[in-house]
Amino acid sequence: MRLSKGMSTTAACLLTLSLGTAAAGTATVYDAGLISVHVVEKKKEGNNIHVFVPGIAVPIAMKLAPDRELAKAGAKIRQHLPIIQAALEGLEECPDTVFVEVISDREYVRVEKRGGRILVDVD
């Protein structure tokens, strides 16, 4: 199929625009990162669910939350932000390790950092 000069320019522009939009979308997704949720059911024939959510979904979901509730939560958490930030920075520099382990007849709890992730195991 041959396109006239005007048509081909328009098509090229649209293609560039759509590619550009796709690239921008991809860039936005990767800029915001991916949230990985991995759930393993520790029982016979238990489910093994792995979900990846683009980080960009978080601010979108935040837009849907009622402003009043967000303001309340924001005010509550704001005073603790420096502590959370310091803790996260410290954790980032920490080598992989088990921070907490609770072993008893009734339960097992383990909080560890492994491969850049915080893993919480409760049995």
Next chain:
Amino acid sequence: MKRKLVGVVALALIAAVAAVAQTPEKWLHVKVEDKNGNNEIVKVNVPLSLAEKVLPAINVDRVRGGKVRIETSKIHDVDFRAILDAVKNAQDGEFVTVESTKENVRVAKSGGYLLVKVKDTKSDGRSEQVDVKVPMTVVEALLSGDPNELDVLAALKALSAHGDTVLVEVTGDKETVRVWIDSKNTQA
């Protein structure tokens, strides 16, 4: 010959500085074994550097910038700050000894450590022993601020600079607690 000597001294200095710079990360470990009911074991491992980072960020109530404000250091009319100050400047020796049928208490300073030993005997015959061993450098750092505050951050830094040591050991009939510092990120 002189040149060689200067070279050797310079190399030794560089090696010493490098050794200090490579001081391994210190970890605070806590292990609690409770044989009551569920036979629970709790293990906690925290790098001191993490605590050093988080502590200055806590500015709530009496905790500000790694320091804890104390209205009074008197508990049951005993001025603990004054006692620690006195211990800091004293020679090695035993400062407090209490001996009774129910309780034995011993507070001493020895080999650069503040030592506290408490043995508590219950009426049913069960007993519990508490041993606390704190490096004097940590005590001094703790008291390095204003008279009305305890410099916890300075104490943590002093603890980081200190070698491996057991800080607290509680041994009871059904419960044991151990708090110690070393360079490993796990408990053996």
